[in-house]
Every structure is written in C-alpha cells, then in structure tokens.
Amino acid sequence: MGLIASYNLRSMVVRKWTAAMTAGGIAMVVAVFVMTLAIAQGFRSTLVASGSPQNAIVLRKGANAESLSGVARADVPLIESLPQVARTADGRPLASPELVVAIALPRLTDNQPANVQVRGVGSRAFEIRDTLKVVEGRRFTPGSREINVGRLAVNRFKGLTLGSDVKFGSTTWKVVGIFTADDASFESEIWGDIDLMAPAFQRGGYQSITVKLVDPTTFDSFKAAVEGDPRLYLQPQRERDYYFAQSVAMTTLIRVFGSFVTLILAIGAVFGAMNTMYAAVAYRTREIGTLRALGFSRSRIVTAFIAESTMLAIAGGVIGCALALPVHGLSTGTTNFSSFSEVAFKFRITPLLLVEGLAFAALMGAAGGLLPALRAARIPVARALREI
Amino acid sequence: MKFLGLVLKSARRSKRRTALTVLSVAIAVFLFASLRAVLDGFNAGVEGSSSTRIVTQRSTSLFFEMPISHGEAIKSTAGVQDVTWANWFGGVYKDPQNFFAQYAIEPESYLRMYPELLLSPDEKRAFLEDRTGCIVGDGLARNYGFKIGDKITLQVGIPNYGTRDFDFTVRGIYKSGGAPVDNQSMFFHWKYADERSTQKGLAGWYIAVIANPDQAAQVAAAIDRKFANSPFETKTDTERAFQSSFVGMFGNINLLLGSIALAVVITTLFVAGNTMAMSVRERTMEIAVMRTLGFQSATIFLLIAGEGLLMALGGGIVGALLAWLLVNPRVFPTGGFIPEISVNTTNVAIGIGLSAVIGIVAGLIPATMASRLKIVDALRRVA
Numbered sequence: 001m002g003l004i005a006s007y008n009l010r011s012m013v014v015r016k017w018t019a020a021m022t023a024g025g026i027a028m029v030v031a032v033f034v035m036t037l038a039i040a041q042g043f044r045s046t047l048v049a050s051g052s053p054q055n056a057i058v059l060r061k062g063a064n065a066e067s068l069s070g071v072a073r074a075d076v077p078l079i080e081s082l083p084q085v086a087r088t089a090d091g092r093p094l095a096s097p098e099l100v101v102a103i104a105l106p107r108l109t110d111n112q113p114a115n116v117q118v119r120g121v122g123s124r125a126f127e128i129r130d131t132l133k134v135v136e137g138r139r140f141t142p143g144s145r146e147i148n149v150g151r152l153a154v155n156r157f158k159g160l161t162l163g164s165d166v167k168f169g170s171t172t173w174k175v176v177g178i179f180t181a182d183d184a185s186f187e188s189e190i191w192g193d194i195d196l197m198a199p200a201f202q203r204g205g206y207q208s209i210t211v212k213l214v215d216p217t218t219f220d221s222f223k224a225a226v227e228g229d230p231r232l233y234l235q236p237q238r239e240r241d242y243y244f245a246q247s248v249a250m251t252t253l254i255r256v257f258g259s260f261v262t263l264i265l266a267i268g269a270v271f272g273a274m275n276t277m278y279a280a281v282a283y284r285t286r287e288i289g290t291l292r293a294l295g296f297s298r299s300r301i302v303t304a305f306i307a308e309s310t311m312l313a314i315a316g317g318v319i320g321c322a323l324a325l326p327v328h329g330l331s332t333g334t335t336n337f338s339s340f341s342e343v344a345f346k347f348r349i350t351p352l353l354l355v356e357g358l359a360f361a362a363l364m365g366a367a368g369g370l371l372p373a374l375r376a377a378r379i380p381v382a383r384a385l386r387e388i
Numbered sequence: 389m390k391f392l393g394l395v396l397k398s399a400r401r402s403k404r405r406t407a408l409t410v411l412s413v414a415i416a417v418f419l420f421a422s423l424r425a426v427l428d429g430f431n432a433g434v435e436g437s438s439s440t441r442i443v444t445q446r447s448t449s450l451f452f453e454m455p456i457s458h459g460e461a462i463k464s465t466a467g468v469q470d471v472t473w474a475n476w477f478g479g480v481y482k483d484p485q486n487f488f489a490q491y492a493i494e495p496e497s498y499l500r501m502y503p504e505l506l507l508s509p510d511e512k513r514a515f516l517e518d519r520t521g522c523i524v525g526d527g528l529a530r531n532y533g534f535k536i537g538d539k540i541t542l543q544v545g546i547p548n549y550g551t552r553d554f555d556f557t558v559r560g561i562y563k564s565g566g567a568p569v570d571n572q573s574m575f576f577h578w579k580y581a582d583e584r585s586t587q588k589g590l591a592g593w594y595i596a597v598i599a600n601p602d603q604a605a606q607v608a609a610a611i612d613r614k615f616a617n618s619p620f621e622t623k624t625d626t627e628r629a630f631q632s633s634f635v636g637m638f639g640n641i642n643l644l645l646g647s648i649a650l651a652v653v654i655t656t657l658f659v660a661g662n663t664m665a666m667s668v669r670e671r672t673m674e675i676a677v678m679r680t681l682g683f684q685s686a687t688i689f690l691l692i693a694g695e696g697l698l699m700a701l702g703g704g705i706v707g708a709l710l711a712w713l714l715v716n717p718r719v720f721p722t723g724g725f726i727p728e729i730s731v732n733t734t735n736v737a738i739g740i741g742l743s744a745v746i747g748i749v750a751g752l753i754p755a756t757m758a759s760r761l762k763i764v765d766a767l768r769r770v771a
Binding site: 018025028029064104110202253267271274275332334335 | 404405408409411412415416418419423447448449450451452478484545546547619621623632633636637638639640644647648651652654655656658659661662663665666670726
C-alpha cells in the first residue's frame with residue numbers, strides 16, 4: 001500500500017499543472033456548494049434562534065403567521081392567569097401581548113425602501129426574551145413614544161441610530177436604545193410599547209401573546225388548557241417550532257436552487273477530472289504494466305487510480321472550502337415571506353457544512369476516477385510493457 | 389479556412405476527450421443561460437412597468453390601506469388622466485403551500501389601464517358582468533389546471549376579510565402577449581371583497597396614468613401633498629420604482645447569481661484549458677514536425693486556438709439549445725412568489741457568446757505554448 005500511495009502522490013507532483021487545474025475546477029464547485037448552503041443555514045439559524053424552548057406563542061387557530069392572526073384584548077388575562085405561565089419575583093405574569101406591522105424605510109446601502117418589522121410588545125417582553133440585551137442607551141419607557149431598535153436593523157436602514165426620531169404610524173418615535181439578540185430575527189426589528197403602537201397603526205386588537213412557561217415540560221398542559229377553554233379561539237405553539245416553520249419556505253427554496261446549480265456544475269467538473277485521469281492512465285501505461293508484472297492485482301490498480309483521483313478532488317475541496325470561508329459571518333438580508341419584512345442574517349458555515357463540502361468533492365473525484373481506473377486495470381500486461 | 393480540416397482532425401484525435409470537453413462547456417453554458425433567465429424572471433415586473441403609470445401607497449408601508457375617497461382626489465390632480473386601485477387579498481387556495489397573488493381590483497378602470505393583460509372581448513364582458521367572477525393568468529391556469537367556468541374557493545388569509553370562504557368563477561384567462569407581465573396572478577372585483585370586509589371602503593394602492601412621463605416626479609409630489617398631515621399620508625412613485633422594491637425584497641439577487649455565474653465560468657475555464665494543454669503536450673512531436681515542414685508559428689497558434697474555439701462553440705450551442713428547450717415553464721413550473729422562468733433567444737445568444745470567450749481564453753496558453761516550441765528540443769523529446 002505504501003508503495004502505491006507514494007507512487008500516486010509523486011505522479012500528481014509530476015503533473016502538477018494538470019492536477020492543479022482539475023483541483024481548481026472542483027474547488028469552484030465546492031465553494032458554490034458551501035456558500036449557497038451557508039445562506040440557507042444562516043437564514044434558518046437566525047429564525048430558529050428567535051425561539052426559546054421555554055416560551056410559547058399563542059395565535060388565532062389556523063393562523064400560521066403573526067400578521068395573519070388576531071387576539072382579542074379580553075383574551076390576555078385569561079392566558080396570563082394560567083398556572084403554567086412563569087411569574088416575576090413580585091408575582092406578575094411573564095406574558096407579552098404583541099402586534100407586528102411592516103413599515104417601509106430606506107436601506108443604507110441602496111436607499112431603496114424595504115420593509116422593517118415593528119413589534120409592539122408588553123412591558124415584560126424583555127424578561128421573556130432573555131437573549132435580548134440592550135447594548136446602547138436604555139429600554140423604552142412604557143407609556144411613552146420611545147422605541148428600541150435591533151443592532152442589525154440599525155446597520156441596515158437609514159435613520160435608526162440612537163437618539164434619532166423615526167416617523168411612522170402617524171407619529172414620531174425616539175430611539176432610546178439599541179439591542180442585540182444573538183443574531184436572532186428580533187435584531188432586525190423595532191420594538192415599542194404595544195399600547196401606543198396599536199392605536200398608532202389603527203389596530204384594535206393584538207396579534208399574538210408570547211409567554212414564558214414555568215418549565216419547558218409544561219407546554220403540553222398549557223396547550224391543553226388554552227385549547228380546552230371555550231372562550232378562547234386560540235392555539236399555542238412552542239416558540240421554537242413557530243420560528244422554525246417560518247424559515248422552511250425560504251430555506252427550502254435556497255437549498256433546492258443551490259443543490260440544482262451545484263449538481264449540474266459538478267457534472268462539468270467530473271468531466272474535467274475524467275479527462276485528467278484518462279490522460280494520467282495513458283501516460284503511465286508502461287508503469288501500470290510494470291506494477292502488474294510485479295504482482296499487483298487489477299483491483300489494487302483500480303483502487304490506486306480511484307484513490308488518486310479522490311485525493312486530488314479532496315485537495316480541490318479543501319481549496320473550495322477555504323475560498324468559501326471568508327463569507328462566514330458576512331451579513332446580508334432577505335424578506336421573510338411569512339412576515340413580508342426584511343430579516344438580516346449572516347452567512348453561516350458550520351463544520352458539518354465543510355465536511356459535506358469535502359464529502360461532495362470526494363464523491364466527484366471518485367466518480368471522475370472510476371472509468372479511467374477500470375481502463376487502467378484492463379490493459380494487458382504484455383502490451384503495456386511494450387509501449388514506449 | 390483551408391486549415392479547418394486539420395483542426396477537425398486534431399479534435400477527433402481523442403474522441404472521448406473532445407466529447408468530455410464539449411459536454412463540460414455545454415453544461416456551463418446551460419447553467420449560465422438558465423441563471424440569466426432566472427434574473428430576467430425576477431426583473432420582468434420592472435421591465436414591464438410603464439413610464440406613464442405612477443403608484444400611490446401609504447407612506448407607512450404597502451400593508452396599510454387608504455380610504456377609497458383618495459381615488460377622486462388623485463384623479464383631480466393636474467396631469468393625471470386615469471385612476472384605478474387594487475388590494476392584496478392574500479387568500480389561501482386549498483393549502484397555504486399553493487401561494488399565488490390575488491388582487492381585488494376595480495375591474496373596468498384596471499383593465500383599461502393595463503392593456504397588456506390580454507383578454508378576448510367575450511371573456512372581458514363575462515368578467516365585468518359577474519360580481520364574483522375572476523380572471524387568472526395563463527401561467528397560473530396551467531399550474532393549477534384552471535379553465536373558464538371553473539369555481540375557485542379561497543380561504544381568507546387576512547383577518548380583515550372575515551372568516552367565510554370566498555367563491556369565484558373563472559371568467560377569463562389573460563395572456564401577456566409576449567410582454568413581460570406577471571401571468572401567475574388572479575384578479576377579481578374589489579366590490580366583492582369589500583362588501584364582506586370588516587373595514588369597508590379601503591384601497592391598498594392606487595395607480596394613476598399621467599399624461600407626460602417627464603412630469604412623473606412633479607405629479608407624484610402633488611399627489612402626496614394633498615394627503616400630507618392627514619391620518620393617511622401617501623408616498624407616490626413610478627411604477628418602475630414600485631416594482632423594483634419587490635425585486636429588492638429577495639435581497640441581493642444580482643450579486644448572488646452573478647457570483648455563481650462567475651464560478652461556473654472559472655470552473656469551465658479550468659476544465660477546458662486543462663484539456664487543451666494536455667492535447668498540446670501529447671502532440672509536441674507532431675507540432676515540431678509541422679514546424680520543420682515550414683508551418684509558421686503563427687499558423688500553429690491559430691490551429692490550436694481554433695481547435696479550442698471550435699470545441700467550446702460546439703459545447704456552447706449544445707448547452708444553449710438544451711437550456712432553451714428545457715428551462716421553460718412547461719418543464720419547470722415555478723410558483724408562488726418566484727416568477728416564471730424561461731430561457732429566451734437573448735439568453736441563448738449570450739450563452740453562445742460566452743462559450744466563444746471560454747474557447748478563446750482556454751486556448752490561449754496552450755496555443756502560445758505550442759507556437760513557442762523550440763523545434764530541436766521538441767524533436768529530441770520522447771513523449
């Protein structure tokens with residue numbers, strides 16, 4: 001094995017330019033593969049990060065997005081009084097009635113208007129979403145026209161910096177704090193007092209209630225209690241499930257598109273690898289004959305050439321991953337079509353994604369090496385040795 | 389031209405290698421033409437927008453509505469010739485997965501202002517006469533098998549429209565007549581939706597036809613001034629800007645598709661360039677003999693470069709034709725918020741042009757290599 005392996009390795013060095021070009025082709029495919037999946041991954045983790053396992057979101061039955069839901073004011077105390085809802089030290093329920101609306105603001109990059117989600121929240125919303133941290137300024141004071149803006153929204157839209165006045169919903173609001181939320185979709189939002197937001201947007205009721213449960217395991221009994229109450233036409237979901245469902249359409253779209261493009265591109269790269277390997281086999285006919293004469297079996301020759309091609313492809317895969325890596329953490333944005341507002345997210349390249357990219361490269365190499373390797377093994381020894 | 393036979397002969401020297409190279413260029417051109425078609429699909433709305441139409445929406449965002457009385461006020465603005473309005477309905481056809489756009493429109497004025505929605509006179513009359521009638525685009529009709537006379541039931545998506553399902557009858561299937569018009573939408577009578585909504589008399593956006601496209605900015609500003617400081621302030625823009633904001637929703641598609649296309653081209657350059665280099669190396673001896681016989685090094689250069697160009701062009705034609713045959717709505721129906729995608733002749737031409745570029749660039753280095761060959765060294769070398 002050692003002899004064959006070093007033979008393959010040295011052959012690659014001899015043909016370094018051809019080998020580099022082949023690896024380069026595969027590197028590009030892997031880079032495209034990793035980058036498109038990094039978009040899907042980033043979008044998904046941004047939405048999933050918005051849900052906490054301990055929280056539940058209550059929507060109108062049948063509504064699959066906050067913007068399509070409606071919750072009456074009278075429903076709020078009924079939910080708040082349930083024993084599964086966690087309480088603050090002074091006994092107040094950790095529940096936040098909420099309302100989301102999309103408002104158009106110009107982007108910083110191209111000055112084009114895009115939709116930003118504005119969320120009216122109850123006074124204890126920050127205790128319920130405990131990943132939220134105010135990093136500049138302070139929280140808004142309930143009862144005043146003050147807003148808090150997510151860090152990603154500040155970086156993406158004009159006029160949202162600390163201290164600015166923002167005009168929407170027929171009044172002016174002052175930005176008194178900037179918050180982060182571990183890259184979750186909340187970081188692309190504007191938060192303010194629901195009791196001022198609802199009338200400003202001419203909305204009579206709320207859209208959802210988010211509660212923090214005493215314990216994640218009490219969700220089932222909470223759900224049973226809400227659905228069992230004949231006064232409530234509502235349906236609780238785990239917050240994490242809700243946000244996961246929101247990400248499905250976009251993530252699937254990107255994944256299908258990315259796989260389609262990379263698959264077709266991969267076929268082209270495999271053809272390139274085949275060309276290279278056929279040429280390699282042709283140059284080395286005499287060497288192959290010698291190896292066979294020395295007693296190496298046909299299957300050893302086949303595995304040797306497939307291994308050579310796979311190694312070459314994996315080297316390409318490593319380059320491709322390295323090419324893709326710099327996009328990790330770059331922030332971009334797209335519309336979440338369940339809320340019709342823009343969500344900023346970061347490209348996310350996970351170790352698993354890199355492994356997938358390398359496996360994909362190895363597969364391309366093996367596929368490209370198979371036919372040439374079989375050809376190499378079929379060469380009759382006597383004829384191969386006679387060849388110049 | 390007299391060397392064409394020689395070029396073809398060299399290309400046939402290793403049939404398998406030539407075939408693999410041609411196919412890899414074909415794949416690249418196929419992808420490139422398809423990506424261009426995707427981009428065109430997204431920009432169709434912008435391309436199809438008229439310079440004489442301006443759109444008025446609430447300044448807050450498109451998701452807020454305005455009273456229907458705004459229509460008369462807009463119509464009385466100087467420079468405005470005609471006004472219509474529309475609402476987003478957001479209904480669900482059987483399953484939320486079956487997403488398509490549904491607009492509640494004021495039918496007479498809307499069809500008057502959008503002549504690119506082609507309907508036969510009979511279909512048009514039938515639609516105008518039936519309060520619960522609707523028209524659907526030919527793309528939508530194909531995707532869901534809608535025919536004239538079919539009943540379509542939509543569940544209410546936006547709470548404002550109550551809870552009861554809406555029933556419609558298909559009265560017409562509109563065609564785009566080659567214009568870049570969204571043909572995956574459904575239109576029905578605004579009155580039908582309004583009479584069942586909890587807040588009546590609201591329009592989502594107004595469209596106005598203006599007499600002179602050069603005055604779009606002034607007319608728009610005049611309209612917005614009329615509603616300034618009212619509870620329903622407006623923002624008026626050209627139809628083009630209105631459509632662009634929808635394309636912008638997806639994020640930076642141009643950059644994404646552009647980088648993928650670049651990667652496609654680079655990959656193919658690697659593959660094709662490599663093949664050409666290999667074939668030159670194999671023919672070192674031959675080339676040396678040709679040079680000895682008196683072939684100029686420029687001729688050798690052209691021969692090798694020509695071979696590369698020929699292979700790439702062959703691949704380009706195959707790939708572009710495949711894309712033209714395969715990438716159209718009949719084979720790949722899109723749906724929902726993804727526009728219809730179809731490779732047109734421009735995409736085909738650009739694809740073939742790209743293959744020529746690939747051929748020339750990929751052949752450049754090997755051809756230079758071949759033309760600079762020192763005869764004595766080459767003849768001495770044993771392949």
